[in-house]
Amino acid sequence: MAGLLHVLPHDGVGGAEIAARQAAQAAPDRVTVAVLAGAIHGPAQPNRISLNGFDSYDPLPALRVGVLARKYPVAIFSLWKSTLAMLATALISPGTLRVLLLHSDRRVHLPDRLATWLQARLAHEIWADCRRSLDGLGSLMPAGKPTRIISFVANRLTGTTRAAPRPRFIFWGRLTPLKRINVAIALFAELARTRPDARFMIIGPDDGSEAGLRNQVAALRLGDKVTFAGGKTMNEIAAIAADYDFFLQLSEQEGAAMSLIEAMQLGLAPIVTPVGEMGTYVRALETGVVYESRDQAAADIARILGDPALFARIGAAAVDHWRGARLY
Structure with a gap:
């Protein structure tokens, strides 16, 4: 065969x-x-x-x-x-x-x-x-x-053109300790203190972390701002992501980081830790935010939220990064 x-x-x-x-x-x-x-x-x-x-x-x-x-x-x-x-x-x-x-x-x-x-x-x-x-x-x-x-771009996705940036964050992937979603929630909580319109959508099946993450959200009184949506297909994720502006993934370790590749193709502004290839794809305030500390990341996000032109450049650069990439 x-x-x-x-x-x-x-x-x-x-x-x-x-x-x-x-x-x-x-x-x-x-x-x-x-x-x-x-x-x-x-x-x-x-x-x-x-x-x-x-x-x-x-x-x-x-x-x-x-x-x-x-x-x-x-x-x-x-x-x-x-x-x-x-x-x-x-x-x-x-x-x-x-x-x-x-x-x-x-x-x-x-x-x-x-x-x-x-x-x-x-x-x-x-x-x-x-x-x-x-x-x-x-x-x-x-x-x-x-x-x-080898290329790990699994499919081609079409980006969404967004208007003025909003504090709307999304993540998709396994809910596992390696993704450090607890650190992402802590960063989101910092941002939500001054932005009551902030929202965080978390998509993905539980892989050992969901109960603890829900407890963290409850302790921070973010239940009206953080949503756990469970597993979704890529088509469903793309449709949901069109109403969000930032992709938030603060993993402890990664390889090619497929979710980030998908998010950048969709035109989201990524906020990531520089692990695996994420630090290669995302350049500080050019194709996203590189997380070094909570205060630094919060300041960079606030800068983007206050500068629609910068937000537009980051989204366009994220899409351009994967334009024409070979498929897996």
């Missing part, structure tokens, strides 16, 4: 899963996505399959990947929990080109580091969603290993 097999530990709303899902939808005759455990999200497709493992460490779906890989010239493995599947592929389908695809510039714990070390040695090539992710492999990179940085 021509094309490639993309192996994921599970399906979900992370950047790796979203990119794989969109590639499978865009090129159904060339891309097959295999999920080791859990259900397939979104519309059913014959080229998106679950291998029905009880978790990502189950050896049976890993063995199934090894057999399935015989049909494909290339097998891509995302995330450290796919290590068993890569090992099974090396043993059962040695003729299949094995690719490790990196999505982050950090290894978050020892199992991640050990598994990634093994994957880097089992892989014929190492691909990354951005330069920071590739550089973040550091000493785990085997000498002489072929590498490639």
